[in-house]
Structures are given as structure tokens and as C-alpha cells.
Amino acid sequence: QVQLVESGGGLVQSGGSLRLSCAASGRTFSSYTIAWFRQVPGKEREFVATILWTGISTYYADSVKGRFTISRDNAENTVYLQMISLKPEDTAVYYCAARYRSNSYYTDRMRYDYWGQGTQVTVSS
Numbered sequence: 001q002v003q004l005v006e007s008g009g010g011l012v013q014s015g016g017s018l019r020l021s022c023a024a025s026g027r028t029f030s031s032y033t034i035a036w037f038r039q040v041p042g043k044e045r046e047f048v049a050t051i052l053w054t055g056i057s058t059y060y061a062d063s064v065k066g067r068f069t070i071s072r073d074n075a076e077n078t079v080y081l082q083m084i085s086l087k088p089e090d091t092a093v094y095y096c097a098a099r100y101r102s103n104s105y106y107t108d109r110m111r112y113d114y115w116g117q118g119t120q121v122t123v124s125s
Contacts, residue, residue: 002026002114004096009119012086020081020119022096030055030074033102036081037109038092038121045095047107049081059105064090086123093118 008020022034035050049060049070058070069082079096097112106112 002029002032002098004098004114004116006094006096006116006119009094009121011122011124014086014088014123014125016086016123017082017084018086018121020083020094020096020121022079022081022116024077024079024098026077029077031101032098032114033100033106034070034072034079035097035099035106035112036070036079037095037097038090039095039118040092045109047109048094050105050107051079052103052105053101054103057105059107061107083121086121088123088125091121091123093120 003025005023031053033053036048037045038048039045051058051070051072067085072079095118096116098114099112
């Protein structure tokens, strides 16, 4: 089992940058594939990016490709989401999620077993 806590959200102007962190508890963090999702009120939670438990492979939603970078530091039990060139449409609550030893990319939120509480990102125009 793993517990996830997101941080790093905030208010930023369009074109700005933020780095989100997803800190995990548990000694087996390195065995979890981690994904970032985001949600705005009234809409489905949507996939943003994922990094496999091996740390080798990553996958991004088309809407963030080239602007967002997901990475992990297993020694620190943390996954990061570096976001640059932010746009107002990136405004959402960002959640990290975990799935045990997934060797495939999953964009369906139902595939993930553990979730954090979310962190708000607001991009002003």
C-alpha cells in the first residue's frame, strides 16, 4: 500500500512554470507506476502523464506534450511534474495516482488504485 501527497500548486501567469511533487510513503514506492491526472469542476478527471515503475518510460497526453515533464526520484519517494509554458486551460486540480508494477501505460483513471488529495493549479491570462 502507498499513500500519496501532492504539493507545489499555486497561481501563475500564462507562460509561467510550476513544479508539482507527489510524495509517497512506503518502502515499495519504486514498484509503483505513477500518473498525474487533472480535473476541473464539471468535467471528467483527465490523464496528464505517467512514468513506469522502472523509471525508464514516460507517456504524455497530447495537450501537454513538450511542455510537461514527469520524473521520479525513488531515493526521495517522490515523483515530479515540471510544467512550463503554462496556459489558462491548464488550470485544474492536479492529482497523482499509483498502480503497482504496471508495465503498460494507462490513461484510464480506473486503473489506478491509490490517489492523493490533489493540489490546485491556476493559470491566469
